Amino acid sequence: MYIEKVKIKNFKCFEDWFEVALNEGVNIIVGNNEAGKSTLLEAIHLCLTGVLNGKYLRNELSPYLFNRNIERAYLESIGTKNPLQPPDIQIELYLAGDKDALEELRGNKNSEKNDKLSGLLFSIEFDKKYDGPYTELLKTKDINSIPLEFYQVQWFEFSRQAATARTVPLKSALIDSTSTRVQSGSDMYISRIVREFLDEKERVAVSQAHRKLKDAFKKDSHVDAINKRLAQAAKISRKNVSISVDMSSHNAWENSLMTYIEDVPFHYIGKGEQCIVKTRLALSSKKNSEATVLLIEEPENHLSHSKLNQLISDISTDNSGKQVIITTHSSFVANKLGLDHLILLREARVTRIKGLNASDFFHKLPGYDTLRLVLAKKSILVEGDCDELVIQRAYKDANGGKLPIEDEIDVISVGTAFLRFLELAKALKIPVVVATDNDGNVDRLKKKYTDHEGIDHIKICYDAEIDTGDLVIGDKAFNYNTLEPKLLKANSLKLFNTLFGTDHTLDNLHKYMLGRKTECALTIFSSDTKINYPQYILDAIAK
Template sequence: MRISKVKISHFKCYDETFTLDLNAGLNVIVGTNESGKTTILEAIHLALTGLLHGRPLRHDLTSYLFNLAAQDRYVESLSTGAPLPPPAITIELFFAGEGPELAELEGNGNSEKIKASGVIYKIAFDEDNYKDAYEALVKTGELTSIPIEYYDATTTSFARKRLTARNIPIKSALIDSSSSRLQNGSDLYVSRIIRDVLEEAERASISQAHRKLKEAFVADPNLGLINQRITKAAKISQKKVSISVDLSSQTAWESSLMTYIDKVPFQYIGKGEQCVIKTKLALSAKKNAEATAILLEEPENHLSHARLNELIADLTDEHGQKQIIISTHSSFVANKLGLDHLIVLRDGAVARISELKASDFFKKLAGYDTLRLALAKKAILVEGDSDELVVQRAYMDAHAGRLPIQDGIDVISVGTAFLRFLELAETLKIPVAVVTDNDGDAAAVAKKYTAYEDSKTVKLCYDPVVDTGPLEIKGKPYNYNTLEPKLLKANDRATLNPILGVLTQTDDELRLHMRGAKTETALAIFGSKTKIKYPDYITKAIGL
């Protein structure tokens, strides 16, 4: 059995209902910061366990869980005389599979009104108990926020029956290896994982050994002498003042014992090793080992590619039969786990690489730059490295020396694969400028990009003017419609000669030089102290 779909409403960054279909096995969720990756994992875990950040949420409700826009609409309506109903957080999980456990959860009590198996976790106004008190509060006009004290959290099945986490057949384990909480020098995350790994008898044995150690400390005669001196020196009370250790807690060993790795305290080993150990320990814990859904938050934190590769291999080898949902920023993780499993988030929009027409291209794309466009705030797509350098320098000249990436704009060299990248950009509504040569046929360029002519996200930048001339190279006409000759057209030989470190005597001689030294030309322009003029189509692109 597995989670086939999750629907989230008014929870954290999600306002109107957000829907995400999930694969049966591996799901790799990618997105920029604040795109909602972590919220999805938290929502799934919350609906299955009732826990948020390791604590039962029902008794720790806060208005900060609600989407800010939903809060604002509600608060603004309170002053209109026609207040909106108090907003509610809803998390729906649709289950797939077979078995009597799922049959008991089956019904049409879901937002889609279809017969399905699943659960609904809801944080909503408790009308049965607080209707009169709430209406009286609204009439006073003093209500300026969500009345969270009148709310309750409930879990029900699609069959409209109240549930507890124990009644839900799908179990989840949420693992965030980057978290670090120390108490008395011990990492609580590790201590609690170790506690879960141990059997009850083993935990009792450790607790007894720890108690004997503390009792020996209390009975030490040196401690008695020290306490006498404290009482005499402090003079803060007429009663006896002393120091000791806490003997009251049966689980005190969890926070007072130190975890060592090769005789080195855990918190002093490398952050990468800490992440690997925490993740592996968490996955081996009895409760998590029994989980059918593994939720892993950014496993790449602090890890080199080698260590990350090792962790991913262990994860897929040992838990590949389970449903695994990973959030990541890493192209390495996405490529290593397979782009068929990749889900890209952006401003509530969802794109699956496997569903794009250009799917095969992205799967075969060399290196690990697949996600640059998806993670960029904006992007400028260029044909090659020379274009990339010139566009970046043009941007810097127009923006007080700032590189495009400093403003969230990634300049990406895509060769001739513009249309493939534009499909992804259009799906995710990523503002993109395409910088391309007209190659002597402006009409052909316009025709190639007809599908994006009215796009609100794609800006096509090319020179509509086709230049010609008598220059030939080995009997073939010289192409006057690429970047280098357009740069010469926008400037002149007297400007470019000193920048390029040449003494060409004619424009054709300079054209041939720039044609034969494209990279050197672009590097010289990028690093020059002298500013130049740029063709209009490049100026248009940097105004993205």
């Protein structure tokens, strides 16, 4: 059994309904900071366990769980003629796989009202039994935050049966190497090792050894002396007081054991190593009682390249039947696990590489440029490295010495693949500027980008004027409508001869710049001398 689809409403960064389909095996969630990657993992884990940040949510309700825009709209409506209903949070997991197990979860308690679906619903919503007190509170208009005292937490199967940690057929493990909070890793993992590898005879032997430790502790002369003093201290209690080892439950020995890695307690080892150990233990378990959904938050954090390679190798060769959902910023992780598994998330919008017409193209890319486009606040697409250097310098000159990347603007060289990158930008509504040559045919350029006209987050910049001249190189007419001649046109012959340390005529300088494109672009980028830029370049870098 696995999670086929997730739907989230009003939870943290997700405003109204958000939906994402998942693969049965590996899923790689890529997105910028604040895109909702961590929130997606939290929501899945919450719906499978009832736990958020290591605590049962029923006892930890907070207004900060609600989407801020939804909360603001609700509070602003208080005191108006038609106040909004108190907002709710809904998390739905649609399950697929084992038909027999799914039958028990089948029903219409889901937002789609489809009784043929199987899954789980976790909700935080207003409790109707408080209609009276809430109505009285509304009259006072004294509501400054979501009135959580009137809310209830509900956990259901789609069949309308109450869900519990025991009855939920999927178990999840959330592994977050970025967290500084110790997640009871030692006790949980040593217990798992004991359950899986020790037989009953060995369990009894360990239990008896633990009991002997208790007896030895009590008989120690120092402990005995302390207990006698405690017994004489009437101010503490009228009953006998002593200190000992906890043996209050039959498995107390399990809870008091500590996991060691190379003689170092588990929670003291590096977070990267913790991540690897936790992941391997979760993957190694074949039992249905253990985690069947593995949620991993940015595994590249705290891991060296070699350690990350080990971890990704473990995941990619895993045959335990786990569903793995990973969030990452790393192109290495994306490439290693396969772009077929890549889910691109941006501002609660989601798309997949394999769902694009340009899918084959992106599969052949190393992956880095794809992630750059998704992760940047804004991108400027150019044809080659020379264009990239000139755009960077133009931006720097116009913005007090700051490079574009300092303002979260990435200048990406894409060759002639502008349309493929624009398809991705259109799907995710990524702000993108194309800075391109007109190559002497403006009409062809306009036709090429017809499908992107009027899209407010996509801008196409080019020089609308076609330049001509008499220069011929070999048997081919010189193209006056590329970056280098446009730059020369915007400046003087004397300035560029000084810049490059040459003494050329106009035609010879055109030939020089054509034959040394990269060298000239590097000189422009690194020179103390500022130059003028064609208008289309200035349009491309405008904020």
